[in-house]
Amino acid sequence: MNQLSPTEIASYESEGYLVPDYRLPRERVASLRKALDRVIESNPDTRPEQLVSAHLEQSAGEGVRGDNEFLELAMDPELVNMVSQVIGPDVILWGCQIFCKPGGDGMEVPWHQDGHYWPIRPLATCTAWIAIDDSLADNGCLRVIPASHRQEKLHAHLKEDRNDVVLNQRVDAAAFNEAQAIDIELEAGQLSLHDVYLVHGSNPNLSIRRRAGIAIRYMPGSSHFNREIAGPSAEVSYTIDFSQRPLWLLRGEDQTGLNDLQVGHKPPGTSRS
Template sequence: MNEPRSAHQLSDEQKACYQENGYLIGLPPVFTPEEMRRINAELPHLLALLKPGETTKDIREWHEASQYLYEICLNPRILDLVEGVLGPDFYCWASNFFIKEPRSTSTVGWHQDAYYWPMAPHNSVTVWVAFDDVDEGNGGMKIIPGSHRGGIVKHQRGTDTDSVLTLQLEDGSDFSSEAAVQFRMKAGECSLHDDRAIHGSQANPSDRRRAGLTIRYSGTNVKNDLAVNPNFKTYLCRGTDTFHHNPVGVPPTTRFGRPNFKAVSKEEAGLG
């Protein structure tokens, strides 16, 4: 048995659980309550950069221009968890917020991330960092265990007008939502999920905010199709990139900033 060397290095049992179910929860916190308090206290400085008409969903890949987010994305505790899933050589390529304010009707339809992403092979993991306590009461995420082993399912244009995603899966056709596992986390904890795992979340009828930051990591063997997502940039987190498949980003030099992207619609870029 290979025993973990730190609290955030996955045990063989946790790795096997991830392989079997396509997700991991119940992990040690990646941020202490005090660290989380500071992270939340700084968040308004980032939100202040949103332009009129934009929402928090428009905060995509701002780790490229904002040290505040870059430091979270490259936090060694998070990287230890990711290394347990992807192995020694991986990069970070995306970050975005899923924030449901109190009494928000906003939902996230059932979907597989990999359906949206022009990337191959499948060797990517999402870390969902809880900025608030999340549970069934405020629209915490749900996932279908083992669904990452069923292949990529065709998504359709959704009928749920509150969903923040345009394409989604119909419950009952390719899977049953009755099998879903509800994620419950304290602020400062995180979950991991495979890019093929079916997941989604419901509205937030509570008077508590439900904020999470998703950070996407991929093995260096994963290549993005630049014709579809021309803004794609990688930040090597661990190991070496012997493949050189993708453009490499430059770390940010300002605490709060937003990147200048080539104009491309989110759907064209495969980002929902």
């Protein structure tokens, strides 16, 4: 089982992100690419950067037909182990989104803090972002502002009236220094981890090569996924609906006792409408 080193854990804590010394086997990446092809084919009307809840074969109200292979990936003990080293022993899987930027017109992801959008209190989440294709500066890799999570403060996000961006809200430029941005360049099969308060985003993909990655969201069992809070996610240009999101307790316990671990799970032998 892969273990993050004490240096890696310290780096995640101080910088708000980490590229662990780990990569998925080549065959697994090839299989994930096929799963991605299936999801793209099943969702012809959805931009491939906006394939929310791609781990659910039947949509729980968000309209995307996902693939079980992504759920298996999200539950992979190696990933869950690394995540638990940074968020603690109680790990709840609550989300997953494919961000696939086709070559030539792959959309920009504006600078944002994930926590601006999410109904988690106290706010906490580690995202594992797994490269399905090589993700480099020229095809729009993830970019981060190191240490921007440290104050645990959410900055104002300003609305943008554009339809060529994945999210229509952007962190106020006065809240951070874009000159400090770091490109997280990954080869297919590598991954990064990032904190819920970290300012991050990505450029459009103007290259000829696709850039696909999958972001898997895990929160600690000391937080409550409060389905009553829709917040700014209700205003993004694609459907995000937290009300039916299934939660999976992958390790430890729900320390809050408040998380509904039944909602959105498909009863055996039935299908969702």
